[in-house]
Amino acid sequence: xxxxxxxxxxxxxxxxxxxxxxxxxxxxxxxxxLYQPRVFRFLLASLRDRDAAETLTQExxxxxxxxxxxxxxxxxxxxxxxxIALNLARDHTRTGRFRFWKHLSTTAVDxxxxxxxxxxxxxxxxxxxxxxxxxxxxxxxxxGLSDRQRTIFxxxxxxxxxxxEIAAVTGMPLGTVKSHLYRALNVIRTRHSSAAxxxxxxxxx
Amino acid sequence: xxxxxxxxxxxSPPLAPQPDTAAGTQTGTTHLTEQAHLTEEQFGELFxxxxxxxxxxxxxxxxxxxxxxxxxxEFASLRESLSLFRQASSAYAGNELRRQPPITLPDRPMFSPxxxxxxxxxxxxILLAAFLPMQALRRAALQPAPSMVSGITDRSAQSDEAxxxxxxxxxxxxxxxxxxxxxxPTADTDTPIQNSPQRKD
Numbered sequence: 001x002x003x004x005x006x007x008x009x010x011x012x013x014x015x016x017x018x019x020x021x022x023x024x025x026x027x028x029x030x031x032x033x034l035y036q037p038r039v040f041r042f043l044l045a046s047l048r049d050r051d052a053a054e055t056l057t058q059e060x061x062x063x064x065x066x067x068x069x070x071x072x073x074x075x076x077x078x079x080x081x082x083x084i085a086l087n088l089a090r091d092h093t094r095t096g097r098f099r100f101w102k103h104l105s106t107t108a109v110d111x112x113x114x115x116x117x118x119x120x121x122x123x124x125x126x127x128x129x130x131x132x133x134x135x136x137x138x139x140x141x142x143x144g145l146s147d148r149q150r151t152i153f154x155x156x157x158x159x160x161x162x163x164x165e166i167a168a169v170t171g172m173p174l175g176t177v178k179s180h181l182y183r184a185l186n187v188i189r190t191r192h193s194s195a196a197x198x199x200x201x202x203x204x205x
Numbered sequence: 206x207x208x209x210x211x212x213x214x215x216x217s218p219p220l221a222p223q224p225d226t227a228a229g230t231q232t233g234t235t236h237l238t239e240q241a242h243l244t245e246e247q248f249g250e251l252f253x254x255x256x257x258x259x260x261x262x263x264x265x266x267x268x269x270x271x272x273x274x275x276x277x278x279e280f281a282s283l284r285e286s287l288s289l290f291r292q293a294s295s296a297y298a299g300n301e302l303r304r305q306p307p308i309t310l311p312d313r314p315m316f317s318p319x320x321x322x323x324x325x326x327x328x329x330x331i332l333l334a335a336f337l338p339m340q341a342l343r344r345a346a347l348q349p350a351p352s353m354v355s356g357i358t359d360r361s362a363q364s365d366e367a368x369x370x371x372x373x374x375x376x377x378x379x380x381x382x383x384x385x386x387x388x389x390p391t392a393d394t395d396t397p398i399q400n401s402p403q404r405k406d
Binding site for chain 1: 290297
């Protein structure tokens with residue numbers, strides 16, 4: 001799991017009296033401050049719609065708050081929240097209303113904006129443009145993956161989750177997760193190699 | 206030629222083993238040194254773990270990367286692209302998040318769930334404290350004053366006696382025999398009895 005985004009959070013439970021239990025989720029403001037960027041990022045990359053991502057992010061925390069008593073702490077809070085977010089995203093995309101509004105939506109994510117958000121660590125302007133083009137290409141290729149492949153790809157390469165953690169979030173067996181991940185990666189790799197070859201050929205010509 | 210098939214040709218020799226099953230993967234990794242390039246699964250294995258302890262399969266794949274410049278270049282390029290994808294997505298999401306209003310959450314609970322038994326006990330005590338004086342007041346209201354009770358009993362006894370006397374008087378009055386003519390109730394009246402016009406009709 002990524003350590004740069006997920007800050008350490010006390011996952012211990014404190015038992016007071018007979019059966020009264022407090023969890024880390026009771027401090028909701030802290031939980032939101034810690035995990036909202038991550039939940040929103042995942043939903044934004046999954047749905048590619050700012051409004052939908054914003055709404056479902058809020059819904060994720062409300063659901064987590066309502067169901068905090070059922071959080072058994074057998075996984076991390078981040079895993080639990082992403083699982084809720086994933087279920088909400090699935091329910092959301094299943095409806096025909098989502099597909100209808102997706103066509104008309106003005107809040108759909110523009111891939112150029114995503115590529116332009118890339119922090120400029122490149123040595124030259126040309127290198128920066130190449131980097132943006134690579135981001136654009138992967139973002140577009142991910143959009144063409146199946147729902148499962150895209151979810152697993154994003155959990156692995158955007159959220160940097162391990163295979164067992166992805167299995168816990170999606171509820172799939174480890175082998176199935178690996179299989180979807182390899183297929184998704186192969187699609188990305190194929191397009192990536194193809195684009196690299198094309199650019200090399202273009203340079204040669 | 207599709208990009209997919211073209212990439213496969215670039216990455217694997219025509220007769221190189223391309224195992225698809227788990228058993229095949231082991232075979233593939235065993236003969237990795239004989240294989241020209243990494244297979245799809247071996248590539249996937251390399252990307253599937255974060256700096257985790259190397260398995261024999263990933264160790265062999267890593268060893269292959271050291272000896273094969275083409276696979277190493279492709280692996281490094283793809284890893285860099287995935288890293289750029291993550292950086293850009295995170296930066297974009299961060300920018301969008303800053304534009305949004307903060308999440309409106311339900312009000313914080315006034316009471317901690319940990320102290321729930323204490324709250325219940327306090328509520329029960331308050332209810333008892335309110336209920337007991339009410340009951341005492343109600344009982345007091347239901348019980349009449351002793352002087353009033355005696356007055357009421359005296360009066361009711363007198364009226365009962367009067368009633369019994371009336372009953373005795375009526376019972377002891379002479380009962381007319383069946384053949385005896387009844388006294389004319391209209392004997393005292395001067396005006397004759399007129400029948401109603403409806404009867405005439």
